[in-house]
Amino acid sequence: xxxxxxxxxxxxxxxxxxxxxxxxxxxxxxxxxxxxxxxxxxxxxxxxxxxxxxxxxxxxxxxxxxxxxxxxxxxxxxxxxxxxxxxxxxxxxxxxxxxxxxxxxxxxxxxxxxxxxxxxxxxxxxxxxxxxxxxxxxxxxxxxxxxxxxxxxxxxxxxxxxxxxxxxxxxxxxxxxxxxxxxxxxxxxxxxxxxxxxxxxxxxxxxxx
Numbered sequence: 001x002x003x004x005x006x007x008x009x010x011x012x013x014x015x016x017x018x019x020x021x022x023x024x025x026x027x028x029x030x031x032x033x034x035x036x037x038x039x040x041x042x043x044x045x046x047x048x049x050x051x052x053x054x055x056x057x058x059x060x061x062x063x064x065x066x067x068x069x070x071x072x073x074x075x076x077x078x079x080x081x082x083x084x085x086x087x088x089x090x091x092x093x094x095x096x097x098x099x100x101x102x103x104x105x106x107x108x109x110x111x112x113x114x115x116x117x118x119x120x121x122x123x124x125x126x127x128x129x130x131x132x133x134x135x136x137x138x139x140x141x142x143x144x145x146x147x148x149x150x151x152x153x154x155x156x157x158x159x160x161x162x163x164x165x166x167x168x169x170x171x172x173x174x175x176x177x178x179x180x181x182x183x184x185x186x187x188x189x190x191x192x193x194x195x196x197x198x199x200x201x202x203x204x205x206x207x208x209x
Contacts, residue, residue: 002040003049010102019032021050021052021056022060024051024052025046025047025056025060025067026067026070026071026074026162027050027071028046028050028160029046029050029064029067029068029071030039030047030068030071030072030075030107030111030205031049031161032045032046033068033107033110033111033114034110038068038110038111038114038118041064041068042064043057043063043064043067046067054123063125063126065115065118065125066125066128067116068105068111068114068154069125069128069129069133070132070134072108072115073133073136075102075104075108076133076136076140077101077135077136077140079098079101080095080098080102080140081094081098082095082140082143084147087153087196088144088145088147088148088151088153088155088185088195089191089195090153091144091147091148091154091187092191092194092195093146093187093191094155095141095144095161095167096167096187096190096191097135097187097196098185099167099171099182099197100171100182100183100184103171103175103182104181104182104183109175111175112175113175114121115129115133116129116176134168137168138164138168139166141163141164141167141168142160142164143161145163145164146159146160153161155195155196156196158194163194166190166193166194167190167194170190174186178201194202
């Protein structure tokens with residue numbers, strides 16, 4: 001999977017090769033996880049699949065969990081676009097649908113549960129997980145909420161922090177506790193709960209498709 005630079009930087013010798021190696025390692029880790037699972041995944045296996053030495057991996061990441069963490073963070077950034085659809089309701093609907101679609105993929109569901117589990121037993125990794133994934137996803141939705149506030153169409157009765165807690169609380173509860181589906185009907189129920197009643201009647205025709 002490609003790694004997208006957040007800000008342009010001056011090109012340095014060897015930079016292209018380093019970025020290609022990093023992308024190959026992230027892709028290899030994600031693919032191997034889907035094939036063998038978390039317990040059987042090794043740095044040696046990732047290195048062999050990516051065509052690099054394991055010291056290359058250890059130069060950038062502390063553990064296999066950290067490699068998977070970055071792979072998942074990049075995939076989430078790429079899979080959940082933050083395009084401006086013109087309104088808070090439309091932006092939130094897009095965010096919910098694409099987030100649910102990603103989390104519903106079996107390999108993604110299994111990976112997120114594995115990372116959350118690792119975060120509970122390794123305090124240092126837990127801090128990195130919260131900063132590099134949990135907060136990163138909250139910041140992504142925060143962009144939509146900030147944009148809505150600037151437009152003036154964010155419902156006054158909702159605090160942005162409450163919207164964040166509800167959206168991600170539902171996602172993680174279903175993934176970790178009930179394993180019930182993150183489907184479109186649920187997305188529409190959340191949309192109803194987090195928007196002004198009657199504000200998205202123009203979306204009703206597409207809800208049963």
